[in-house]
Amino acid sequence: MFTASLKEVEEQLANLQALVAKAQRAGASELHESQCVQATRIAQNLRNITKPPGEIAHEITMMPYITTATRLAIDLGIFKSLSAAYPKHQTSQALVDYALANTDAKAVSPDFVTRTMRLLTLYGLATETDYGTYVASSTTHAFAAPDEALQSQVVHFFEFYNPAMEHSVSYFAEQGYVFPTEDNVGPFQSFWQVDIPTYEFWSRQPPVVLERLNKFMKAVHSVAWYEWIDVGEMFKKRIIEFEESDDKKKLLLVDLGGGKGVMVHNLRKKLDEAGLKGKIMLEERPPVIKDALAGAASLGHSQESGMPGVEYLAHDFLRPQPEEAQGSLYYYLSYVLHNWNDETSIRLLKLVAKAMRPGYSRLLINERVLQPTGNDLQKAGLDFHMAFSHGSKERTLAEYGELVKAAGMEVVKYHRSPDDGQDLVECALA
Numbered sequence: 001m002f003t004a005s006l007k008e009v010e011e012q013l014a015n016l017q018a019l020v021a022k023a024q025r026a027g028a029s030e031l032h033e034s035q036c037v038q039a040t041r042i043a044q045n046l047r048n049i050t051k052p053p054g055e056i057a058h059e060i061t062m063m064p065y066i067t068t069a070t071r072l073a074i075d076l077g078i079f080k081s082l083s084a085a086y087p088k089h090q091t092s093q094a095l096v097d098y099a100l101a102n103t104d105a106k107a108v109s110p111d112f113v114t115r116t117m118r119l120l121t122l123y124g125l126a127t128e129t130d131y132g133t134y135v136a137s138s139t140t141h142a143f144a145a146p147d148e149a150l151q152s153q154v155v156h157f158f159e160f161y162n163p164a165m166e167h168s169v170s171y172f173a174e175q176g177y178v179f180p181t182e183d184n185v186g187p188f189q190s191f192w193q194v195d196i197p198t199y200e201f202w203s204r205q206p207p208v209v210l211e212r213l214n215k216f217m218k219a220v221h222s223v224a225w226y227e228w229i230d231v232g233e234m235f236k237k238r239i240i241e242f243e244e245s246d247d248k249k250k251l252l253l254v255d256l257g258g259g260k261g262v263m264v265h266n267l268r269k270k271l272d273e274a275g276l277k278g279k280i281m282l283e284e285r286p287p288v289i290k291d292a293l294a295g296a297a298s299l300g301h302s303q304e305s306g307m308p309g310v311e312y313l314a315h316d317f318l319r320p321q322p323e324e325a326q327g328s329l330y331y332y333l334s335y336v337l338h339n340w341n342d343e344t345s346i347r348l349l350k351l352v353a354k355a356m357r358p359g360y361s362r363l364l365i366n367e368r369v370l371q372p373t374g375n376d377l378q379k380a381g382l383d384f385h386m387a388f389s390h391g392s393k394e395r396t397l398a399e400y401g402e403l404v405k406a407a408g409m410e411v412v413k414y415h416r417s418p419d420d421g422q423d424l425v426e427c428a429l430a
């Protein structure tokens with residue numbers, strides 16, 4: 001018979017109580033996001049101790065239905081409907097009416113909605129208040145958000161990665177249980193019958209796919225480093241170190257492969273608040289630059305020139321850095337290196353090193369750095385994901401150290417995030 005050790009259960013409860021007490025001592029009435037992440041981790045430990053093996057097997061077996069139910073709910077507009085109706089509760093019939101009026105659904109029955117909602121409410125994607133009656137939870141609102149980040153993540157994985165995951169079982173049985181290290185070979189390429197890197201595969205898909213990919217990139221992030229590091233202080237300190245005035249022409253940061261520009265737009269605001277006028281630059285592939293400019297326009301800036309103080313440069317970062325991107329105070333690679341194998345990463349890092357001014361420029365690598373043990377689902381899952389689709393991996397600090405060393409740099413500081421999320425690895429020319 002399955003039992004759980006009381007001592008182990010008590011240990012986890014004590015951890016949770018300590019977390020709550022710490023927040024209370026700080027005068028808070030709520031846990032903030034990184035504390036919520038810590039609380040979830042404790043709950044996960046408690047679950048591992050108390051969940052009988054049969055229940056765990058059940059959860060693993062049924063998980064694809066949760067994914068499927070979420071995908072179906074997206075197609076039926078259930079999150080949008082519940083979120084818009086909040087704080088009102090909605091019945092399955094009201095959700096049917098919404099789907100028929102606002103989506104492509106040809107027919108929907110209240111029974112279909114009720115049975116779908118049973119799975120969703122189990123995972124907090126909405127709250128069940130009575131039989132066939134629901135109200136939006138905070139997760140519902142997040143899934144209904146206009147940026148569509150979370151919905152895009154679910155749909156993108158469902159369409160492109162999930163079939164490749166199933167295919168991987170026969171792939172590894174045939175090829176051997178070794179993760180590929182080439183960016184154009186792997187279960188993903190094998191399923192989709194292509195021999196090109198995954199990013200090239202995306203660029204050949206209809207624009208809606210690339211758009212969805214860019215939307216969901218936002219979702220893979222946890223609390224951004226610029227929320228827990230005082231950006232103004234960090235930049236000012238280095239500017240003062242070089243006794244240089246912060247004139248308008250100075251290039252403060254180049255964000256290579258910065259996606260739709262979420263980080264440059266946020267950073268620009270932070271730098272403005274700190275009175276720092278130097279330029280920052282987003283360097284991306286041409287279609288993504290277009291999306292970034294559209295993103296700037298949605299923030300109320302010009303569609304042609306984007307946010308003031310941000311330069312938008314269409315450039316392939318696997319080619320030498322152009323003149324205008326030379327000698328920046330910081331170069332920034334966020335969730336880029338984990339897409340590439342060691343060989344291509346070193347090629348990219350060498351090109352960055354060439355653009356760096358000795359003794360002055362720094363490289364900031366923003367990634368979820370793997371810890372030796374106890375990595376969460378984001379880290380362990382993303383590592384698998386990188387292996388499946390990019391022939392690459394998540395790395396430990398030592399592995400990042402090896403990579404930058406091969407490109408003539410060294411790690412000068414490791415800024416570890418308070419919630420074990422996005423870390424910052426600061427490097428300089430060796």
Ligand SMILES: C[S@@+](CC[C@H](N)C(=O)[O-])C[C@H]1O[C@@H](n2cnc3c(N)ncnc32)[C@H](O)[C@@H]1O
Pocket residue numbers: 199217218256257258259260283284285288315316317318333334335336339
């Ligand atoms: C995983 S996303 C990371 C986006 C962003 N840095 C972030 O943290 O959300 C990787 C980005 O690298 C960009 N990228 C891939 N290959 C590139 C290349 N050769 N030149 C420039 N950007 C590239 C992609 O367009 C994509 O936006």
